[in-house]
Amino acid sequence: MVERLLMKGNEAIGEAAIHAGCRYYFGYPITPQSELTAYMARRLLKIEGAAFIQSESEIAAINMVYGAAAAGGRVMTSSSGPGISLKQEGISYLACAELPCVIVNMMRGGPGLGSIQPAQGDYFQATKGGGHGDYHLIVLAPSSVQELVDLTIKAFDLADKYRNPAMILGDGLLGQMMEPVQFKEFQKERIPSKEDWALGSCQGRKPRRIVPFNLDPDELEKIVNKIGRKYEDLPKEVQYEVVNMDDPDIVVVAYGTVARVVKTVIQKGKKEGINIGLIRPITLYPFPYAVINDAANRVKQILVAEMSLGQMVEDVKLAANGKSKVFFYGRTGGVVISPVEIWEEVKKILNQN
Amino acid sequence: MLDEIIIAGFGGQGILLMGRLIAHAGMLEGKNVAWMPSYGPEMRGGTANCTVIISSEEVASPVVSNPITLIAMNQASLDKFEPLVEKEGIIILNKSLISRDVNRDDLEVIKVPANDIANELGNLRVANMVVLGSYIAKRRTVKMETIVMVLEETLGEKSEKMIALNKEALKRGEKIVTE
Numbered sequence: 001m002v003e004r005l006l007m008k009g010n011e012a013i014g015e016a017a018i019h020a021g022c023r024y025y026f027g028y029p030i031t032p033q034s035e036l037t038a039y040m041a042r043r044l045l046k047i048e049g050a051a052f053i054q055s056e057s058e059i060a061a062i063n064m065v066y067g068a069a070a071a072g073g074r075v076m077t078s079s080s081g082p083g084i085s086l087k088q089e090g091i092s093y094l095a096c097a098e099l100p101c102v103i104v105n106m107m108r109g110g111p112g113l114g115s116i117q118p119a120q121g122d123y124f125q126a127t128k129g130g131g132h133g134d135y136h137l138i139v140l141a142p143s144s145v146q147e148l149v150d151l152t153i154k155a156f157d158l159a160d161k162y163r164n165p166a167m168i169l170g171d172g173l174l175g176q177m178m179e180p181v182q183f184k185e186f187q188k189e190r191i192p193s194k195e196d197w198a199l200g201s202c203q204g205r206k207p208r209r210i211v212p213f214n215l216d217p218d219e220l221e222k223i224v225n226k227i228g229r230k231y232e233d234l235p236k237e238v239q240y241e242v243v244n245m246d247d248p249d250i251v252v253v254a255y256g257t258v259a260r261v262v263k264t265v266i267q268k269g270k271k272e273g274i275n276i277g278l279i280r281p282i283t284l285y286p287f288p289y290a291v292i293n294d295a296a297n298r299v300k301q302i303l304v305a306e307m308s309l310g311q312m313v314e315d316v317k318l319a320a321n322g323k324s325k326v327f328f329y330g331r332t333g334g335v336v337i338s339p340v341e342i343w344e345e346v347k348k349i350l351n352q353n
Numbered sequence: 354m355l356d357e358i359i360i361a362g363f364g365g366q367g368i369l370l371m372g373r374l375i376a377h378a379g380m381l382e383g384k385n386v387a388w389m390p391s392y393g394p395e396m397r398g399g400t401a402n403c404t405v406i407i408s409s410e411e412v413a414s415p416v417v418s419n420p421i422t423l424i425a426m427n428q429a430s431l432d433k434f435e436p437l438v439e440k441e442g443i444i445i446l447n448k449s450l451i452s453r454d455v456n457r458d459d460l461e462v463i464k465v466p467a468n469d470i471a472n473e474l475g476n477l478r479v480a481n482m483v484v485l486g487s488y489i490a491k492r493r494t495v496k497m498e499t500i501v502m503v504l505e506e507t508l509g510e511k512s513e514k515m516i517a518l519n520k521e522a523l524k525r526g527e528k529i530v531t532e
């Protein structure tokens with residue numbers, strides 16, 4: 001059996017990245033994800049050929065990511081809230097240049113400098129663009145330390161497969177907590193060859209360039225359309241978890257930390273004779289529209305719970321397509337939703353309807 | 354569910370370490386565990402607290418509204434968390450720093466003169482180990498041998514004297530409950 005280690009979420013991401021062959025990390029510390037930057041510094045400096053740079057700013061970091069990705073390396077950067085906002089220009093460039101990389105956002109309270117406590121207010125920024133222009137990130141939302149490991153590895157694989165930046169969208173609570181984790185053996189052969197597009201020595205071949213622009217509208221349209229076709233393919237990567245969905249009285253849709261709070265509420269419901277189902281999107285982009293649409297056929301009420309004013313709820317409404325009523329409960333600013341709050345909300349909805 | 358614990362006190366009392374030892378020992382015994390610290394400005398010079406969950410099932414919410422066990426290392430922590438403890442729960446408090454009685458009568462209270470015992474042992478810093486000893490003797494969620502094993506691993510580079518001192522502190526805390 002693979003050994004179980006007790007690790008902090010932020011450090012587990014770092015180890016998972018290295019496990020997945022990431023040898024380049026550029027970043028700037030910010031609470032609540034600084035342990036990740038520190039971990040990469042400790043580990044990468046001991047690996048021959050690897051590079052760690054604490055950059056002078058988040059903007060510098062994301063552009064270093066562009067360089068390392070263009071050279072064909074597995075590369076990562078991480079931040080939270082304000083730092084992720086600073087990276088947006090570079091992220092848009094990476095998407096246009098079709099460069100794979102992994103960006104970690106351990107969300108904190110916003111907007112502005114906000115707070116440093118856990119939040120989920122960056123859902124729109126992560127899934128709807130964030131930077132300028134026609135692009136999407138592949139967005140994965142872990143809800144345990146083990147999943148931080150598994151999804152970090154998966155993010156590298158998906159980024160390479162689609163030549164598109166991928167984001168781990170966690171929150172401060174996941175980053176700070178410790179849970180047992182296991183690292184399964186990683187087959188290096190999983191990393192695809194990038195020889196047909198990456199830069200490097202052009203000895204023996206024609207020089208290449210990787211640029212995030214084309215000033216001829218017809219040519220840029222071709223590039224953007226090509227990127228768009230990748231997004232049409234992405235739904236096959238949809239991943240989600242369903243709990244207690246056989247015959248639920250109400251379905252709750254929640255991701256990340258909040259989904260775990262819902263699992264506690266499901267147990268409470270069982271004791272009190274209320275069947276609460278949970279749909280937990282694991283990929284936020286591509287979003288699991290189909291499973292939610294199917295649930296909307298079967299239940300009258302869907303409750304969306306988020307640590308925000310209500311962002312994912314818009315995608316759930318799109319998925320439900322008017323077939324069931326969609327309610328929302330949220331806390332924001334860095335306040336974590338408690339099981340009691342969701343329980344009260346579930347009872348309120350069931351009593352009124 | 355075996356236990357949901359909130360451990361609270363001053364920064365510097367070894368609050369987070371106490372929680373980590375329990376979580377680590379629980380993991381080594383094959384249980385599901387989660388450890389969640391408070392972080393941010395409240396950690397700077399003020400109070401520190403952490404939540405530990407040990408369970409035979411999957412750990413759902415890592416956030417605990419109503420702990421089964423409260424370990425209160427100072428008065429402020431007792432004031433803050435006493436009302437939240439589950440009915441029939443347990444409060445283990447550091448009698449050396451808490452002068453008042455527990456107001457509730459629907460739970461069990463164990464008073465441990467942790468600072469006094471630690472001082473007797475010659476090192477105030479092991480007050481947390483005294484209380485940890487009492488916790489394990491009372492709740493038996495993890496075995497004392499496993500805690501000692503994790504402690505030895507954690508203190509690894511430090512002197513054998515420190516390990517012996519910590520073990521003695523654990524034993525003294527255990528005695529408060531067993532005698």
